[in-house]
Amino acid sequence: MSMQIQAAVFHGADIPLKIEELTLADPKAGEVLVKLTASGVCHSDYHVVLGEWGAQTPLVLGHEGAGIVVETGPGVTGLKPGDHVALSWTPSCRRCRYCVAGRPQLCTNAVQNAYRNVLPDGTTRLSRGEEPVYSYLSVGSFAEYAVVPESGAIRIGTDVPPAIAALVGCAVTTGVGAAVNTVPVTPGSSVAVMGAGGVGLSTIMGAALQSPEMIIAVDIADDKLELARRAGATHTINATRTDVVEAVKEISGGGVDFSYEAIGRALTIEQAYASLAPGGTAVVVGQVPTGVKISIDPMAMSGRELTLTGSNYGSSRPSIDFNRILDLHRNGSLDLDLLIGQRLRLDQINDAFVALGSGSPARTVIEYT
Ligand SMILES: NC(=O)c1ccc[n+]([C@@H]2O[C@H](COP(=O)([O-])OP(=O)(O)OC[C@H]3O[C@@H](n4cnc5c(N)ncnc54)[C@H](O)[C@@H]3O)[C@@H](O)[C@H]2O)c1
Ligand SMILES: [Zn+2]
Ligand SMILES: [Zn+2]
Numbered sequence: 001m002s003m004q005i006q007a008a009v010f011h012g013a014d015i016p017l018k019i020e021e022l023t024l025a026d027p028k029a030g031e032v033l034v035k036l037t038a039s040g041v042c043h044s045d046y047h048v049v050l051g052e053w054g055a056q057t058p059l060v061l062g063h064e065g066a067g068i069v070v071e072t073g074p075g076v077t078g079l080k081p082g083d084h085v086a087l088s089w090t091p092s093c094r095r096c097r098y099c100v101a102g103r104p105q106l107c108t109n110a111v112q113n114a115y116r117n118v119l120p121d122g123t124t125r126l127s128r129g130e131e132p133v134y135s136y137l138s139v140g141s142f143a144e145y146a147v148v149p150e151s152g153a154i155r156i157g158t159d160v161p162p163a164i165a166a167l168v169g170c171a172v173t174t175g176v177g178a179a180v181n182t183v184p185v186t187p188g189s190s191v192a193v194m195g196a197g198g199v200g201l202s203t204i205m206g207a208a209l210q211s212p213e214m215i216i217a218v219d220i221a222d223d224k225l226e227l228a229r230r231a232g233a234t235h236t237i238n239a240t241r242t243d244v245v246e247a248v249k250e251i252s253g254g255g256v257d258f259s260y261e262a263i264g265r266a267l268t269i270e271q272a273y274a275s276l277a278p279g280g281t282a283v284v285v286g287q288v289p290t291g292v293k294i295s296i297d298p299m300a301m302s303g304r305e306l307t308l309t310g311s312n313y314g315s316s317r318p319s320i321d322f323n324r325i326l327d328l329h330r331n332g333s334l335d336l337d338l339l340i341g342q343r344l345r346l347d348q349i350n351d352a353f354v355a356l357g358s359g360s361p362a363r364t365v366i367e368y369t
Helices: 043-049 108-112 162-168 171-182 198-208 222-231 244-252 266-274 298-303 318-330 346-357
Strands: 003-010 018-024 031-041 064-072 084-087 126-128 131-135 145-149 153-156 190-194 214-219 235-238 256-261 276-284 307-310 340-344 363-367
Touching: 003 346, 018 145, 018 346, 031 084, 031 162, 031 346, 043 346, 064 145, 064 162, 084 162, 153 318, 162 171, 162 318, 162 340, 162 363, 171 198, 171 256, 171 318, 190 198, 190 244, 190 266, 198 214, 198 222, 198 256, 214 222, 214 244, 222 235, 235 244, 244 256, 244 266, 256 266, 266 276, 340 346, 346 363
Parallel strands: 190 214, 190 256, 214 235, 256 276, 276 307, 340 363
Antiparallel strands: 003 018, 018 126, 031 064, 031 145, 031 363, 064 084, 084 153, 126 131
16 A cells, blocks of 8 residues: 655756655565654755756755654664654665674665665656656655665664754764764864864764864854864854964864764865874865865875875664664763754744755754644
8 A cells, every 4th residue: 555645856956846646656575754853954855956066866865864664674673663763874784794794874775775765676656757867876755754774774762852852863963973983183182173064973973972172163164063062172263254274273282083074075085184183184075066076295205194084874773873872862962952943834844954054954854743
């Protein structure tokens, strides 16, 4: 028995998303039907809306979701109806060499299917008439319901507010994980974080857990820098008023040990790298429009032993890390509430992108009744 659902559908770059009625088929083997309770709006949705990343259409965007399991497909043993879940956009296959080695964020099968907006069997459960409709990163959370792979739905406590659970599905896990898992900040070190949006603020909070000497936040919006202070930044730089690299070097006394870029622009990645102290590591978390290249000085890389690396999904293992992060929120070590800027309904989704484009407020969360 399929069902009719309301979803926000993307039809092409720069065309506002349309609220449409779609058909959602039953979950197949290894899949679950989830009723969405909340979805954050991440810049990785916005890259698609802007046409910076190609994607098949029609497509239901949204990949930072939370909900309640309604039905399970054949063979699902780890979840049951009524379970509260946060959704993962790298539904790991649990079999490939990366999954087996504990690096599910690099899962070969997720890259082949979820990153092409289909389920692990290569098909989609959404349609409009005869036409298939894709679901972004196997999540498609800008919809009332979604069918997702079992490994993409992580059971969480029933006490977790939907908006918080949703943000753990992307921004929080990505940002905290970059500073805790991918390249862990070390106690007493100096840190710079470029960009204080949902991902950057989470990176600051993750860095702060590790007791660095200083965290320098860089953004172009003063309200974001104010949030960065609340997240744990000890210093802030407004990039519209100051030379970022000079300012970071001055504050840190010659450069930082760790820098995290959470914007997705060539210039700011280059700044993150150029801001390093000898022996330092720059981590690219932000994702650039397709085709963008960066330019770095390899002589500095060898002479000063600099490292430039990347982080996908905070190198997280969602089935462990989602609940660890939620425990840190419960005990007050992470203040995830500060990420929530505004709450909107699904039919206001285009306003959320306007807010992302204008750089304010922090995170918009779509809430479903
Ligand atoms: N690596 C991953 O796994 C992963 C996961 C999620 C998102 N992302 C990427 O992370 C990036 C950030 O996502 P987000 O949702 O936090 O975006 P966001 O739009 O909420 O935040 C970006 C921030 O950067 C600031 N900014 C823009 N230009 C700047 C500049 N020149 N200098 C300083 N600050 C500047 C903005 O004011 C904003 O506060 C995006 O590229 C997104 O696609 C990566
Ligand atoms: Zn995201
Ligand atoms: Zn795998």
